[in-house]
Amino acid sequence: MASEKLFIDRALMDKTARLARLQLSDDEKNMYMRDLEKILSYVDLLNQVNTDGVEPIVHGIPQETRMREDEPRALEDKHTKEIVSCSSDAIYEQYRVPQVIGGET
Amino acid sequence: MTLPRHEFTKSWEWKSRIDAGDISAKAVVEEYLGRIEKDSTNSFISVNADAALKAAEIYDPAIGKAKPLAGTPVALKDALITKGLKTTAGSKILENYIPPYNGTVVTKVDDGGLINLGKLNMDEFAMGSSGESSAFGRTKLPQDESRVPGGSSSGPAAAVAGNLSPISLGTDTGGSIRQPASFCGVVGMKPTYGRVSRYGVVAFASSLDQVGPFALDSMDCALAMETISGFDEMDSTSAQMRVPAYGDAVQFLREDAARREKFSKSLRIGIPKQYFKEGLDAEVRTSVETSVELLKFNGASVVEIDLPHSEYALAVYCVVAVSEASANLARYDGVRFGLREMPAEEKTSLDQMYEASRGVGFGEEVKRRILLGTFALSSGYYDAYFKKACQVRALVVQGFHKAFKHCDVILGPTTPTPSFVSGGKKDPLQMYLNDIYTVPVNLAGLPALSMPCGETKSGLPIGLQVVGPAFSEQVLLETCASLEFLLDKKG
Numbered sequence: 001m002a003s004e005k006l007f008i009d010r011a012l013m014d015k016t017a018r019l020a021r022l023q024l025s026d027d028e029k030n031m032y033m034r035d036l037e038k039i040l041s042y043v044d045l046l047n048q049v050n051t052d053g054v055e056p057i058v059h060g061i062p063q064e065t066r067m068r069e070d071e072p073r074a075l076e077d078k079h080t081k082e083i084v085s086c087s088s089d090a091i092y093e094q095y096r097v098p099q100v101i102g103g104e105t
Numbered sequence: 106m107t108l109p110r111h112e113f114t115k116s117w118e119w120k121s122r123i124d125a126g127d128i129s130a131k132a133v134v135e136e137y138l139g140r141i142e143k144d145s146t147n148s149f150i151s152v153n154a155d156a157a158l159k160a161a162e163i164y165d166p167a168i169g170k171a172k173p174l175a176g177t178p179v180a181l182k183d184a185l186i187t188k189g190l191k192t193t194a195g196s197k198i199l200e201n202y203i204p205p206y207n208g209t210v211v212t213k214v215d216d217g218g219l220i221n222l223g224k225l226n227m228d229e230f231a232m233g234s235s236g237e238s239s240a241f242g243r244t245k246l247p248q249d250e251s252r253v254p255g256g257s258s259s260g261p262a263a264a265v266a267g268n269l270s271p272i273s274l275g276t277d278t279g280g281s282i283r284q285p286a287s288f289c290g291v292v293g294m295k296p297t298y299g300r301v302s303r304y305g306v307v308a309f310a311s312s313l314d315q316v317g318p319f320a321l322d323s324m325d326c327a328l329a330m331e332t333i334s335g336f337d338e339m340d341s342t343s344a345q346m347r348v349p350a351y352g353d354a355v356q357f358l359r360e361d362a363a364r365r366e367k368f369s370k371s372l373r374i375g376i377p378k379q380y381f382k383e384g385l386d387a388e389v390r391t392s393v394e395t396s397v398e399l400l401k402f403n404g405a406s407v408v409e410i411d412l413p414h415s416e417y418a419l420a421v422y423c424v425v426a427v428s429e430a431s432a433n434l435a436r437y438d439g440v441r442f443g444l445r446e447m448p449a450e451e452k453t454s455l456d457q458m459y460e461a462s463r464g465v466g467f468g469e470e471v472k473r474r475i476l477l478g479t480f481a482l483s484s485g486y487y488d489a490y491f492k493k494a495c496q497v498r499a500l501v502v503q504g505f506h507k508a509f510k511h512c513d514v515i516l517g518p519t520t521p522t523p524s525f526v527s528g529g530k531k532d533p534l535q536m537y538l539n540d541i542y543t544v545p546v547n548l549a550g551l552p553a554l555s556m557p558c559g560e561t562k563s564g565l566p567i568g569l570q571v572v573g574p575a576f577s578e579q580v581l582l583e584t585c586a587s588l589e590f591l592l593d594k595k596g
Binding site: 015016017019020021022023024028032035036038039040042043045046047048049051054055056057058059060061063065066068079082083085086087088089095097098100 | 202203204205297298299312313338341342344414416417420421423424431435438439440441442443444445447448453454455456457458459460461463464465467472473475476477479480483490492493494495496497498499500502533534537547548549550551575
């Protein structure tokens with residue numbers, strides 16, 4: 001972990017917002033830059049802990065990943081219809097999005 | 106102000122009256138719907154009045170008799186996916202989302218014969234500790250509407266405390282059941298990770314989230330736990346463990362003085378010295394200490410325990426929860442469901458559509474946490490933040506394991522303070538500090554409950570947290586039942 005206080009400048013904020021796919025106003029960016037710095041400087045508390053040789057964990061209770069048989073489960077036609085109809089823009093049971101191929105990416 | 110559990114009818118009381126033919130399920134539902142209509146706490150996002158009345162009308166006591174809560178009402182946090190019933194997670198991005206399926210917990214509630222009164226308000230995507238960050242307006246504390254009911258399960262706690270539903274279900278990622286239960290003066294339980302299925306729960310942080318009940322007493326909490334617990338193949342982290350008869354355990358304890366005495370005398374209570382340091386409100390401390398003394402007086406042994414890394418747990422949570430959230434919330438892209446926002450430009454790219462939909466659809470706190478999580482997982486920072494946090498998490502878990510060698514349950518305050526005035530905590534970090542005693546439990550996946558143990562001089566409820574080893578829910582409920590008995594006797 002960085003031992004010096006992390007400084008979040010505008011370029012880092014822009015990059016993070018872009019990675020998060022979030023459109024933010026200038027005011028929002030200014031606010032979040034300050035907030036993130038403050039919260040991350042609190043998180044720097046973790047530097048006080050010696051974690052040499054400690055295995056990181058991602059679950060509190062150790063568990064094996066349970067696998068199921070690799071068999072396809074058929075979806076009824078009406079379910080496809082119900083699922084696709086949750087979209088605000090679907091046609092012929094397919095999602096419609098801005099042009100991807102041949103357009104901007 | 107008196108504790109509501111003394112005044113309101115519990116679900117088990119309704120159940121015996123319904124089964125005895127004293128009152129119909131429909132009359133009970135009508136009574137609650139009438140109160141919901143006049144509610145001023147903003148506990149509900151949507152009321153399921155017509156369907157609830159219909160379900161109550163066709164309820165057959167002869168069939169429902171065998172199920173412990175059949176025929177009685179329930180209300181659900183709006184993070185639980187309900188087929189055909191709007192599920193918003195308190196967010197504008199899901200404002201009009203009507204799911205095509207039921208989550209497992211909702212199916213279990215239906216199968217158990219409970220009648221769903223509606224969907225309850227919450228902090229957006231369960232991110233908040235005050236009920237103020239909902240896109241549908243803040244939830245108010247029933248006892249004093251200028252104050253907050255806690256969060257993120259603000260509606261579930263306020264609905265039970267305000268007598269709008271005898272039981273409700275919420276979710277808890279860092280304290281979101283226990284903290285509002287504490288603020289509202291009701292019982293709230295976060296089960297062991299894996300005890301209750303997460304299938305069909307709007308995800309916040311998948312390694313921390315659990316569904317659990319709010320209730321007026323230990324008996325209702327036990328019966329609700331029995332209804333919602335159990336293995337589910339649709340959740341890959343669901344535990345293949347037998348579900349004990351929690352209701353019977355609580356009832357035996359309530360009815361049998363000898364059993365109560367035996368339980369108290371065998372109970373070993375651990376008191377973590379780290380939970381009674383500066384920052385703890387004096388009245389909260391006194392109430393919690395009085396409860397511990399009561400149990401001790403009745404035979405329980407009390408030992409001081411050490412949870413050496415508990416002071417780092419909140420910092421771990423600040424990284425782990427937001428990292429998982431940033432991945433989980435990537436699904437809200439405006440394509441398959443939820444709000445879609447098209448930028449004004451004539452030629453819009455897919456990315457611009459994603460960014461606009463998410464920028465408009467998510468609220469301030471959700472964006473803050475997505476940004477923080479995205480940052481912690483980004484190239485160049487991953488090891489420094491995410492990996493480090495996961496290492497310290499391992500130490501927090503080890504601390505609990507060591508502590509439980511010396512005690513059966515850990516007792517302490519649920520929150521450092523009672524409910525605060527709405528608008529009083531503008532600084533995000535100050536808000537996160539509300540969860541300082543509850544967060545470590547989620548990191549370790551342990552079960553815990555909050556129960557009312559007193560009030561401040563101004564009448565605000567105070568909560569006691571009871572934490573146990575994995576899958577020890579029954580011991581927690583028995584501890585709760587024992588202490589309820591002693592507190593009632595004390596008056």
